[in-house]
Amino acid sequence: MTTSPPMSSRRRLLLLLLLAVLAAASAEPVEDKAALLSFITQTRHLNRVQWNSSASACTWTGVTCDPSSTAVVSLRLPAVGLVGPIPPATLGRLRSLRVLSLRSNALSGPVPSDFSNLTLLYSLYLQNNLLSGPFPPGLAGLTRLSHLDLAGNNFSGSLPFSVNNLTRLSTLNLERNSFSGPIPSINIGTLKELNVSYNNLNGSIPETLSSFPQSSFAGNLQLCGAPLPPCPPFFPSPSPSPSAPTEPPPPAGPASNKKKKKLSTAAIVGIVVGAFLLISLIILLCICLLLARERKRKDGRPSTKPGPTPPPAVRSTDTGMTSSSKEELSGVVEAERNRLNFVGGGGGYSFDLEDLLRASAEVLGKGSFGTSYKAVLEEGTTVVVKRLKDVAVSKREFEVQMEELGRIDHRNLLPLRAYYYSKDEKLLVFDYLPAGSLSSVLHGSRGSGRAQLDWDNRMRIALAVGRGLSHLHNSARTVHGNVKASNVLLRPDLDSAALSDYALGPLFSFASAPSNRTAGYRAPEVVETRRPTLKSDVYSFGVLLLELLTGKTPDQALLGDEGIDLPRWVQSVVREEWTAEVFDSELMQYPNIEEEMVQLLQIAMACVATMPDSRPEVSEAVKMMEEIVNRAASESEGVGGASSDDPSKGGTSGGRTRPPPPPPAASSTP
Structure with a gap:
């Protein structure tokens, strides 16, 4: 009878490794998969998200698992057409989640309270949705958060002091919401980027945040204090820390009452003496004034001797003056100057x-x-x-x-x-112009009750800006030098939108010009020279067109996770043939405009070409835009029959109102 030899330790180790590999290959984040399926089945969405329930969740679009495939650590679903509220008890069950990105969708309602379960979360991107409600209270407990972006939603209410609990936060972006009240004293040593612009915040900016740039607080008209202009004395001070100790009231007792009594007696004596001295001083001043007035009256009597006629600038009939002294004469000259x-x-x-x-x-x-x-x-x-x-x-x-x-x-x-x-x-x-600027209208807080800027109106504004800039270049022969959305002022008739702040550059020294002027709109060649040209105006105009198409601000701190400027971001998306991802989600609800948007996108990309000589003239860009409008109007008439461009006459253009044809240019004398 023979027996098999014992298994060597090396063979045993190899067998264990093989079993481990097989176990890992068959691993599946069962609980996380169930949570994701519950989320996607309860949320309206486009067909861009197609998760096969029979496949591993780690292979799904936008899902990343840990190396052992036992937990979901990242969920990225930007601009995939998610619509409606985030269902509770779904994403809050992904307890190993590190990164969550649901930006640029149409999610609405409050952030579920069970997001407080995501204690390992490092980055949360919810910008450019329709979320509402107060600042999500559950987020204050996510102490590992480093990046928090809630921009472009409709959150309201005050900013809580509990934001200070996020001690590892490096980026906090709350711009373009409806937050109100004072800014709390946020003191987070790791905070590098802060943006609370275009909200309804008021009061003074806490000293702990005074080192951030003005752009971090722009659009809050009732904010003041460094880095903004100083506060008037009636503005409230920033909210104090709830843990700040309060000074106890002085103890009451016989000793304090006695002291008060002594002070009151001394105060009464002081008041009596002071009042006597004040009355005496007033009487003395009155006597001196009477004597001085009498002496002046005697000295000011007109001379009986003939003299020269006073100059016209100081005649009493012209100026109302009664004296031609040197002081009065210099005052008149200064007033004229x-x-x-x-x-x-x-x-x-x-x-x-x-x-x-x-x-x-x-x-x-x-x-x-x-x-x-x-x-x-x-x-x-x-x-x-x-x-x-x-x-x-x-x-x-x-x-x-x-x-x-x-x-x-x-x-x-x-x-x-x-x-x-x-x-x-x-x-x-x-x-x-009380209608405000394009920047405030386009990037105002988004949500229910906000008047959206539809496609036809955006085209009207784009044409108005182009026509004004073309007139500056061709008729006035001057450079604008500061084209940006905040310098586009609107009128009730959007075809009459007006460019402001033009041709002011020659008044300033290029050496001392602010380096951050028109951040995000500057052409590459202007970054170093700081000398705007006709071609750099074309670049800025192209960025403005991209802003109208995407709904994004050119100097937005983060476009996704890449942190690149608007033209480069658009180029990267178009290069990957995801052109539809470029456009503002608010525009996607309007039918039959995709071709026009793509055509305008092509014009904009030509305007932001890196080499100045590759950019078209503004007049050429305007002509191409007018061709887009006229072509769309002709197609609408072909589909819907005869129509009128005048809304007051009740006519339509295939269900859409079209911008009018270009008006004749106003005359100008150079």
């Missing part, structure tokens, strides 16, 4: 500098060249006053430039009405 100068007809305004200085003012925004104010004069006239900073030219050069700007006349260019120059102040006066 500091008068308000109207240009180009002045727009029918008839106020003067004193009226302007007495007007009530409200800060509208702080831009590249200075701060703009809404000024309401006493008689009710409303204008915009731009207070320039760091002007580097002489008074004569300033006046020449202002007179040239005053002669520019086009309905898509905001006209300059008046200017003021002194050693310490340089002011420009413009019409006030």
Whole structure:
């Protein structure tokens, strides 16, 4: 009888490894798979998400598992057409999740409270959806969070102090929501990027956040304090820490009562003595004033001897003055020197500098060249006053430039009405357009109750900007130099949208020009030279077209996880043949516009070409855009029969209102 030899330790080890490999190959995150299937079956979505329940969840689109395939660690479903609320008890069950990206969908409602179970979460991207409700309270317990992006939703309410619990946070993006109230004293040492712009926040910015740039707080008109302008004394201070100790009240007792009694007696004596001295001083001042007035009256009697006629500038019939002393004469000369100068007809305004200085003012925004104010004069006239900073030219050069700007006349260019120059102040006066800027309308908080900017209206605005810029280049022969969405001001008639802040660059030194001017809109060649040209205007116009198409801000901190600028992001998406992913989700609800959007995208990409010589002229881009509009109008008429472009006449163009044909260019004297 024979027996088999014992198995060697090496063979035993190989067998165990083989069994481990086979076990890993057959591993499946069963619980996480069930949670994902529950999520996708309860959420409306396009056919871009096709998960086969018979296959391993680790092979599904957007799903990443750990090396052992026993848990889901990453779920990325950006712009896949998810619609409606996030169902509870689904994604909150993915307890090993590190990265969750549901950005650029149409998710709505509040963030489920069971997101607090995702304690290992490192990055959460929910931007550009329709989510609402308060700041999700469950997120304050995710202490491992490093990146939190809730931008472009409709969250409201106050920002909680519990944000400080996120001690590892490096990026916090809450822009374009409806948060209100003061900003709490957020003090997170790892925080590198912060953006709370375009909300309804008010009060003073906490000192712990004063090192962040102005762009982090833009669009909150009632915010103040560094890095924004200082706060008036009536603004509330930032919310204190709930754990801040309060000073206990002084103990009450016989000793304190005795002290109060002694102080009260001393105070009474002081008040009596002070009142006596004050009354005596007032009587003495009255006597001195009476004596001085009498002496002046005697000295000011007209002489009976004939003398020279006073100069016209100081005659009493012209100025209301009663003396021709040197002080009064210098005051008249100074008043003439500091008068308000109207240009180009002045727009029918008839106020003067004193009226302007007495007007009530409200800060509208702080831009590249200075701060703009809404000024309401006493008689009710409303204008915009731009207070320039760091002007580097002489008074004569300033006046020449202002007179040239005053002669520019086009309905898509905001006209300059008046200017003021002194050693310490340089002011420009413009019409006030209450409809606001393209930036505020396009990037305002998204959600129910918000008026969306549909495709036809975006085309109207794009054509208006192009026509105004073309007039600057071809008729006025000047460079705009500052094309961006916040400088596109809207009128009720969107075909009359107007470009502002044009041709102001020559007033400033290129060496001292701010390097962050028009961030995201600058052409590559301007980044180093800081000298805008006609071709760099074309680049900025192309970025503006991309902004209208994508609904994204050009200087958005993160476009996905890549952190690239808008033109490069669009190029990367188009290169992968995901062109539909480029367009704003709000535009996808409008039928029969895909071809027009792709055509405008091609024009925009030509305008943002890296080499200036490869970019078209603005007039060429406008002509191509007009061809898109006219072609679409012709096709609509062919489908829907005869129609009218005038909405007031009840006509339609295949169910859509089309922009009117281009108007004749307004005349201008260069």
